[in-house]
Amino acid sequence: MDISDRKKRILRAIVESYVESAEPVGSKAICSDLGLSSATIRNEMAELTALGLLEQPHTSAGRVPSSKGYRVYVNELMHDRTLSAQETFELNNALRQRITKLDSLLADAGRLVADFTHYPVYALTAGSSGMKIRRFDFILVDKNTLIVVVMLDNDQVKNKLLHFPAGIDEALVRKLSTVFNSGFTGLESSEITHELVSACETACGDTEGIVASVAGFAIAALDEAAPRQAYLSGAASILEHPEYRDPDKAQRILAYLSDDSKLMTLPAPDESGEVKILIGPENVAEELSDSSVVVASYDLGGDVKGLLGVVGPTRMDYANISAHLSYLARELRIFLGGAGTLPQLGSGPPGPDEK
Amino acid sequence: MDISDRKKRILRAIVESYVESAEPVGSKAICSDLGLSSATIRNEMAELTALGLLEQPHTSAGRVPSSKGYRVYVNELMHDRTLSAQETFELNNALRQRITKLDSLLADAGRLVADFTHYPVYALTAGSSGMKIRRFDFILVDKNTLIVVVMLDNDQVKNKLLHFPAGIDEALVRKLSTVFNSGFTGLESSEITHELVSACETACGDTEGIVASVAGFAIAALDEAAPRQAYLSGAASILEHPEYRDPDKAQRILAYLSDDSKLMTLPAPDESGEVKILIGPENVAEELSDSSVVVASYDLGGDVKGLLGVVGPTRMDYANISAHLSYLARELRIFLGGAGTLPQLGSGPPGPDEK
């Protein structure tokens, strides 16, 4: 945006005052900070309004930043907010204390951010895994019962108990092991076709649907390895903010945020940036068109990303929120990175010999 | 409650009118239905107010049922509401369509009730399992990697991948299998003591902590087999009801409902009844003292129960909600009963050969 330096300073002052007070900002309120008379600022304000960066709720009120105004602020005027030692200490503390199980990492991380920011936070996974099968094992429990164990590319292990009334013997189990380990390893979910399964059934001489059951389980295991999950935390805190004092407005946005399938469509930061800020109408979803979203991503192993999104009014402390989010995303990256690929997601707490 | 028949009819009329309209009920509004003049009803109303069954927002307003009034209504006056064929059809339809995976049964059931009732609904598990271990299996992946598979009493199977930098050989795996299968089967989580683990370490000649890792996993598997879970659905719909138009009030109750640990403390129906109704101050939690909860339970196998709780203002259509809840709880019981003990909770979708 090509505007004079003084206009920028004024815009910044207005944004920051408004973010703090939630009251339209008058010319007097900021003139002392800028060393200019209120009249001068009034003139500049009029021009900023003409440029579409400020808005006036009514003639005799102060100015409020428009979405465009916030965008200019975020892109050009926002001071980098680095967290204080005290703040990083607290954040780290909370992280270590509350994120213990990888199982619930997504939900826990969301809750943590919600507690720190006092805004609703969604946490979700994005991206597909292209996960592959590494090996099959079969455990014969008794003549009707078989446990299938599948180990995936990223060291996840999944199992399933199957009952076969027709009965199974050791020989069949060995044959299954050979056929599945030679025919199915290295395959993705989509590569396990009906033809392949039929071929294996012939190879095993299986007429009881055993092969089909095992193959079905393998597909399910692959699909579940990188499930799309979504959690919402701190929903109630939306009501703290004056923008959402109107119950209808609050209800609309809460209903939107409670719908997992809608959350799934929310955007992730681009490859380059670590935090993405969407202001008001920049949100595709109509329900968010007068709210803002600050979203950060971190790797969950494979092609899977974790997303943490803070939702609030456009009058948000963008600097503060994005500082917290990007710090936390970085910490999560380290936290997860230390374990190499994602270990054992969904199968118990880390043992003493896991890094 | 020992009151005249006519008073009961009047109380019922007031409750039902108020539940529908959310407006204080005047004597004129119900006199035609009861074939009495408004003056007579006014006299009765005054007495019902003296008895504490009705309240008056202010002198020149109609009457509103008190918590005590609702209690009398629920205990003595409420007509049994049986769902119409149309309604059971729709409910069944929704049930079959939306509850497919046992994994997410709890959450799905909650969401379903929330959609039908337009109130927030919590779904949670209650009770402990006393689950035991049935057998151990060990799969040696390579010389540093071992998969432990544990089968529990209720046919659940859990696994974990362990890395041991020091290396493992076939002989050790066989020894582990013998020791664990003889020493640990039939034990509950609490019975796996430090002494037992030490004894096994000696028996296996293990100095690398392998035994400890496996035992730790076994404990975790037992504890996780019947986890306490909680889900909240339809939170946003609380704002639809005039009682919660005040954002502060709405926020308080939403914050309460969003706290899983607080939900866990909510009561379950007694052994006898299938639906329990808690009206206003009957709720122990202060946050719920001007709200009501209707809660139903259904068996989840073992000693574990599933709870479905509908939360709303005391001005609730108790007959309708409890009819829906008890019907649904019954259906879930059938749905789950068909599968005997809870099969495979948390380990993949049902295969074609599971009953």
Added chain:
DNA sequence: TATTAGCACTCTATGCCTCTGAGTGCTAAA
């Protein structure tokens, strides 16, 4: 004796009015 019609009374909600004050835009002076 139980019920009802009638009436005075109470109290909230609504609309209307005025007043206040914050903030503006414009003009003229510095």
Added chain:
DNA sequence: TTTAGCACTCAGAGGCATAGAGTGCTAATA
């Protein structure tokens, strides 16, 4: 180019009268 000054605008608060719903009480009625 900046600033002081001034007239103007408009939302919001407070005061006031009014309408209307509903009550409690009394006296008449069945």
